[in-house]
Amino acid sequence: MRTIEAEVLIHVVKRLCIQANRNLPEDVRVRIHECREQETWPVARDILDKLVENFELASSRAMPICQDTGMACVFIETGNEVFIKGDLNAAVNEGVRQGYGEGFLRASVVSDPLRRINTGDNTPAMVYVDFVHGDKLAITVAPKGFGSENMSRIKMLRPSDELAGVIDFVLTAINEAGPNPCPPLVVGVGIGGTFDKAALIAKKALLRPLGSRNSDPYYADLEALLLEKINALGIGPQGFGGRTTALAVAVETLPTHIAGLPCAININCHVTRHATEVL
Ligand code: SF4
Structure with a gap:
């Protein structure tokens, strides 16, 4: 059995929140370029060019791709040979808190769906845990715009x-x-x-x-x-x-x-x- 301290996840989640908001995944970039080449309508081509310019600027200037920096959806796949020592949820939320704060990412979460007070740090995250075989733990942060x-x-x-x-x-x-x-x-x-x-x-x-x-x-x-x-x-x-x-x-x-x-x-x-x- 491999032990992973929950505290380690704080730094990982923090990094991933910032990275995901600034850098569009390569497959999405490639696909936007492909679609731009296939577009025949000039207005559509122009808009796709602007989307490319936007995500390239975000990456080069270390800024979020969009003003809506999303609700942090955190997907965890943990192996059956992994023991997480500590509070997983608390660690993930601390990572989100630090990531959204240090990355200057917009706080977009309200603590209650009807009374609507902003939590101020984009917590809580939506956390999904799956159990898989092995001794690895994979974390994916997918900020979801509304x-x-x-x-x-x-x-x-x-x-x-x-x-x-x-x-x-x-x-x-x-x-x-x-x-x-x-x-x-x-x-x-x-x-x-x-x-x-x-x-x-x-x-x-x-x-x-x-x-x-x-x-x-x-x-x-x-x-x-x-x-x-x-x-x-x-x-x-x-x-x-x-x-x-x-x-x-x-x-x-x-x-x-x-x-x-x-x-x-x-x-x-x-x-x-x-x-x-x-x-
Ligand atoms: S749907 Fe939301 S996150 Fe996506 S581009 Fe529009 S404003 Fe940005």
């Missing part, structure tokens, strides 16, 4: 809605979202499980490297089809038209009940931020 989170949707479809119902639900959600989630988007789709698990796998789908495909060819084809149909909607970068409404679609699935077909869509903007360290 312009796109607010456009996310979940629906308990009927089994008889079948594939067509899923496709219709996704396209309707993206169409209704329009320019609000700051396209071009990354779209995570969770199908199956329960109400809550469908939403969780949709969120985790946003962590997949852009350009990767579901390992099941049936769902890989669905990802390609959804991406094509979403880009045919013509919303375009920032809603000014064009073929680049989404950079990628990632579908994740779970077994589900005979009476149900849960479907969740977690939308992310072009600032699909995440940073990972493995201990």
Whole structure:
């Protein structure tokens, strides 16, 4: 059994909060460049150029990519041979507190959803823990902006809605979202499980490297089809038209009940931020 002091996580989470907010992952950068080359609508090309300029400036000047520095979603995968000594949640939240403070990142979290007092340090984080095999611990910080989170949707479809119902639900959600989630988007789709698990796998789908495909060819084809149909909607970068409404679609699935077909869509903007360290 390998022991990891929870205190170590404070420094890791702090680093990742700052890194994720300043540096767009390489796969997202590459995909934006690719889409820029494929765009035929001049306004869309111009906007994609501005997005590139923005994330390059953020990186070179050590500034956040967007004013909405997001709610800190922290995904932890801990091996079954790892013993975490100390308070994991407290360490993660201290890391977020220090990262958002030292990185001059906007505090965007209220302590209560209705009384709405800003906590002042972007805590608490949303923490997700998965147990895996091995003696490693992986931490991913994915700051989630709410312009796109607010456009996310979940629906308990009927089994008889079948594939067509899923496709219709996704396209309707993206169409209704329009320019609000700051396209071009990354779209995570969770199908199956329960109400809550469908939403969780949709969120985790946003962590997949852009350009990767579901390992099941049936769902890989669905990802390609959804991406094509979403880009045919013509919303375009920032809603000014064009073929680049989404950079990628990632579908994740779970077994589900005979009476149900849960479907969740977690939308992310072009600032699909995440940073990972493995201990
Ligand atoms: S949706 Fe994304 S790009 Fe738009 S304000 Fe929020 S974090 Fe920024």
